[in-house]
Amino acid sequence: MYIRQDYSKYFLDIYGQVDFMPVSAKGSRMYDADGTEVIDFAAGIAVNSLGHCHPELIAALTAQAQQLWHVSNIMVNQPALEFGKLLTENSCCDKAFICNTGTEAIEAALKLARRYNLKNFGKDRHKIISFKNSFHGRTLFAVSAGGQSKYSEDYAPLPTGISHAEYNNLESIEAMIDESTAAVIIEPIQAEGGIIPANPEFLQKLRELCDKHQAILIFDEVQTGVGRTGKLFAYQHYDIEPDIICLAKALGAGFPIGAILVKDKYSSGFEIGSHGTTFGGNPLACAVATKAFSIINTPEVLDGVQQKAQLFRQHLEEINNKLDIYKEIRGKGLLIGMELNDNYAGRAKEIMQAGFKNKVATLMASPNVTRFTPSLIIPNEDIMLGCQRFLDGLLIWQ
Numbered sequence: 001m002y003i004r005q006d007y008s009k010y011f012l013d014i015y016g017q018v019d020f021m022p023v024s025a026k027g028s029r030m031y032d033a034d035g036t037e038v039i040d041f042a043a044g045i046a047v048n049s050l051g052h053c054h055p056e057l058i059a060a061l062t063a064q065a066q067q068l069w070h071v072s073n074i075m076v077n078q079p080a081l082e083f084g085k086l087l088t089e090n091s092c093c094d095k096a097f098i099c100n101t102g103t104e105a106i107e108a109a110l111k112l113a114r115r116y117n118l119k120n121f122g123k124d125r126h127k128i129i130s131f132k133n134s135f136h137g138r139t140l141f142a143v144s145a146g147g148q149s150k151y152s153e154d155y156a157p158l159p160t161g162i163s164h165a166e167y168n169n170l171e172s173i174e175a176m177i178d179e180s181t182a183a184v185i186i187e188p189i190q191a192e193g194g195i196i197p198a199n200p201e202f203l204q205k206l207r208e209l210c211d212k213h214q215a216i217l218i219f220d221e222v223q224t225g226v227g228r229t230g231k232l233f234a235y236q237h238y239d240i241e242p243d244i245i246c247l248a249k250a251l252g253a254g255f256p257i258g259a260i261l262v263k264d265k266y267s268s269g270f271e272i273g274s275h276g277t278t279f280g281g282n283p284l285a286c287a288v289a290t291k292a293f294s295i296i297n298t299p300e301v302l303d304g305v306q307q308k309a310q311l312f313r314q315h316l317e318e319i320n321n322k323l324d325i326y327k328e329i330r331g332k333g334l335l336i337g338m339e340l341n342d343n344y345a346g347r348a349k350e351i352m353q354a355g356f357k358n359k360v361a362t363l364m365a366s367p368n369v370t371r372f373t374p375s376l377i378i379p380n381e382d383i384m385l386g387c388q389r390f391l392d393g394l395l396i397w398q
């Protein structure tokens with residue numbers, strides 16, 4: 001049996017993990033080798049949207065594992081076709097490209113946007129506008145698009161032609177957008193940046209602004225997509241449609257898969273040979289993702305998200321009335337953020353560690369915000385028990 005400390009012997013130390021090492025999990029409970037049980041309010045990082053080891057996902061995975069795992073993209077396969085149909089029929093977009101991670105989805109969306117503009121308007125229309133404090137993943141293009149310099153500053157020279165406007169500030173982007181703008185990329189709720197939702201009016205005006213300048217509007221729904229906010233996609237809360245949607249995290253409910261969805265108008269941005277991936281669209285990932293998507297895309301699960309979010313809010317408000325640690329509880333659906341009071345500023349990591357010590361897994365989103373992203377079907381009793389453990393953990397820590 002290996003121990004937590006063996007990690008640094010074999011791996012590049014880039015994560016700074018907690019001490020708890022799960023060996024198995026079921027639903028919203030994880031267990032280590034000693035049988036210690038931890039309630040999971042993190043679900044990976046907004047990934048295991050149907051909890052751990054969901055029986056229907058196990059069935060889909062094992063059935064496909066007996067049949068066909070991987071074929072190259074020289075061939076078409078049945079699970080990919082079924083998944084592509086689901087994605088396009090249930091979104092405002094018409095065509096899909098399947099990859100493996102969120103970063104790759106961002107990379108594909110930005111490349112498509114640049115290429116579409118090159119082919120239709122010439123090379124001067126290549127600029128990308130993103131937003132300060134945003135997070136879009138870790139490849140060089142993605143960290144450059146992201147609006148947090150701590151992720152990009154050590155990797156210069158960075159790709160050029162990217163600028164960052166103020167989030168929720170229309171004047172800021174109005175001053176930047178022009179005939180050289182190829183695309184605007186935005187998270188409808190800034191997740192890693194601290195669970196900051198876009199104002200509806202801001203997003204609606206942004207849509208109008210992109211239409212006026214014929215800029216492609218890309219929604220990074222890697223964290224908000226596939227039911228997390230109580231609707232299938234977060235854009236559906238805002239009464240507008242993006243041109244491209246980026247998805248990953250919950251898309252495979254724990255199996256690695258990502259995708260971009262594109263409106264017909266822009267689908268010519270990629271042609272045969274202009275982009276690709278070895279593993280994207282493999283039958284195993286698509287079979288699991290199809291099952292996950294079908295389960296999540298039901299009134300039962302999506303309405304349940306709203307109800308469970310309500311339950312969380314009640315418990316969290318009670319906890320905060322007792323302890324007075326947070327100044328705001330916010331978010332949408334089961335993407336929950338709690339911003340620390342000024343006298344606790346910068347201590348979200350300690351709180352996450354205090355939770356683990358008391359057998360509840362939570363996350364942070366920036367140094368000032370505690371984040372919960374539980375399974376969309378977390379049982380109500382696990383919400384209650386986990387919140388109790390969270391409170392007790394905070395009492396010990398405080």
Ligand SMILES: *Cc1c(COP(=O)(O)O)cnc(C)c1O
Nearest residue numbers: 101102103135136137222223248
């Ligand atoms: C996690 C995340 C990404 C990156 O996804 P990976 O699968 O880690 O590459 C991109 N955008 C947002 C909004 C994310 O939350």
